[in-house]
Amino acid sequence: MASGIGFQAGIATGNLAWECWTACIVAVSTGISSLELIALRSEFINGVYAEEIVRSRPRSWLFRRREELRCRIFRPDVIYTVVVGRLFASIALIILGSLGHISGLVLVVLAVSGMFINYRNLIGGDGSDQMSLLIVIALIPAVFFPNDRLVQVLCAWFIALQSALSYLVAGIAKVASLQWRSGECLLPILRTTAYGHPGVALRLGTIEGIDRAISWATIVFEISFPLVLFAPVPMVVCVLVLGVAFHGMNALLMGLNCFFWAFVAAYPAILFIRHV
Amino acid sequence: MTPIDIVSALVFSVWFLGTILVQFEGHRKRVRVRKFDLLNLLPCWTFFAPRPCVSDFYLIFRDIDCQGVSHEWTPVDLVARRPPSSAVWNPLKRKAKCLFDVIQFLRAFDVDEDPPLLSFPYLWALNMSMTPQHDYSAIRRQFAIASITYRKDGGEDLSAVFVSAEHPFA
Numbered sequence: 001m002a003s004g005i006g007f008q009a010g011i012a013t014g015n016l017a018w019e020c021w022t023a024c025i026v027a028v029s030t031g032i033s034s035l036e037l038i039a040l041r042s043e044f045i046n047g048v049y050a051e052e053i054v055r056s057r058p059r060s061w062l063f064r065r066r067e068e069l070r071c072r073i074f075r076p077d078v079i080y081t082v083v084v085g086r087l088f089a090s091i092a093l094i095i096l097g098s099l100g101h102i103s104g105l106v107l108v109v110l111a112v113s114g115m116f117i118n119y120r121n122l123i124g125g126d127g128s129d130q131m132s133l134l135i136v137i138a139l140i141p142a143v144f145f146p147n148d149r150l151v152q153v154l155c156a157w158f159i160a161l162q163s164a165l166s167y168l169v170a171g172i173a174k175v176a177s178l179q180w181r182s183g184e185c186l187l188p189i190l191r192t193t194a195y196g197h198p199g200v201a202l203r204l205g206t207i208e209g210i211d212r213a214i215s216w217a218t219i220v221f222e223i224s225f226p227l228v229l230f231a232p233v234p235m236v237v238c239v240l241v242l243g244v245a246f247h248g249m250n251a252l253l254m255g256l257n258c259f260f261w262a263f264v265a266a267y268p269a270i271l272f273i274r275h276v
Numbered sequence: 277m278t279p280i281d282i283v284s285a286l287v288f289s290v291w292f293l294g295t296i297l298v299q300f301e302g303h304r305k306r307v308r309v310r311k312f313d314l315l316n317l318l319p320c321w322t323f324f325a326p327r328p329c330v331s332d333f334y335l336i337f338r339d340i341d342c343q344g345v346s347h348e349w350t351p352v353d354l355v356a357r358r359p360p361s362s363a364v365w366n367p368l369k370r371k372a373k374c375l376f377d378v379i380q381f382l383r384a385f386d387v388d389e390d391p392p393l394l395s396f397p398y399l400w401a402l403n404m405s406m407t408p409q410h411d412y413s414a415i416r417r418q419f420a421i422a423s424i425t426y427r428k429d430g431g432e433d434l435s436a437v438f439v440s441a442e443h444p445f446a
Binding site: 032035036037039040043046047048049050052053056057115118119122123124125126127129130131133134137138141145148150151154155157158161162165166167169170173174176177179180184185187188189191192193194195205211251252255256257 | 277278280281284285288291292295296299314315316317319320321322323324325326327328329330331332354355356357358362363364365366367369370371372373374375376377378396397399400403404407425426427428430
């Protein structure tokens with residue numbers, strides 16, 4: 001499956017099927033998050049990401065003797081340029097990936113810009129940012145060495161394992177909570193301003209036992225997700241379809257729009273390792 | 277195996293093991309580990325659990341005048357109701373998430389315990405609350421984090437998660 005033609009001019013071509021799918025999907029996540037940060041550009045000047053605020057934290061060992069560099073990277077124009085560059089890189093990756101090519105250089109730009117934004121902003125990021133960055137970095141060796149079969153497999157396994165771990169940890173953390181086991185937290189979550197949907201909360205509140213059923217359905221799905229690593233392929237496809245539906249519902253009900261793209265981006269890697 | 281195979285296997289193994297290690301530590305320990313994870317490469321996968329997000333949080337502030345009289349609490353505009361389009365486009369979630377991240381740090385401290393005043397979360401909250409203009413008679417400002425916790429029976433509980441010291445205006 002991985003008999004790539006070669007690496008030319010920073011663009012890998014050939015049989016990089018799962019990489020192309022993963023790259024296209026994760027680029028949608030990074031593109032949307034970049035656009036959202038651009039929409040919040042005023043926050044870099046005098047809001048939650050203002051220079052004077054992010055500079056107030058203690059100096060890390062990285063910048064112990066480079067105060068001038070440290071001051072420069074926190075400037076609003078610098079972060080804005082990085083975010084715009086990240087947006088263009090995302091668009092390029094979507095276009096190239098849909099044509100069956102991936103640029104390793106574009107992946108490097110996405111990786112470096114993602115790490116820069118994490119370091120500079122420090123807060124406000126979420127799981128979709130973490131999963132996107134992880135996938136982008138993991139794709140780099142696969143794209144730069146398309147003829148190395150083992151690298152292809154290692155990269156895919158790393159993405160698949162992180163994906164499985166994310167669901168498993170989320171499920172275990174819910175099982176450890178009495179509020180989740182009883183389902184009594186579901187309706188209150190849906191009533192919150194940041195992550196809720198009052199209309200749905202109102203409708204679900206009239207159905208006896210629905211909150212407990214949904215809680216346990218979520219827990220069972222998350223805890224059993226790691227089965228995709230060794231279950232029969234038909235079962236793997238079923239679980240992945242459930243995963244798409246799960247993240248789609250989360251986007252609709254809770255506004256977790258980037259989660260959909262970031263976590264579904266790992267699914268082509270899972271399908272690849274199941275066919276190896 | 278080629279050198280790149282070995283390097284990839286090593287990096288991925290360390291990264292994956294590190295990810296497992298940071299998942300279930302207590303909050304403060306996680307903060308200590310994060311001191312070394314400058315680029316946030318060790319993800320946290322415990323979404324909304326074990327403590328579910330059943331509360332709305334608000335950063336509020338009040339001014340105190342030279343006679344020690346406190347004004348009313350005023351909220352800082354950080355959290356807003358989501359429109360239907362938030363399934364596709366939701367930039368405001370980042371502002372709310374900033375507040376949420378700061379709260380996770382501040383709420384870890386007991387009532388009798390003072391949080392580090394020079395910690396980034398405290399300074400972030402202080403900066404955000406000091407930004408709005410103050411009345412000419414006010415000489416100090418105090419911020420707090422209030423929460424509205426929703427119950428299954430439809431009720432709500434209002435409480436103060438954190439109250440800061442009083443800080444003078446420059």
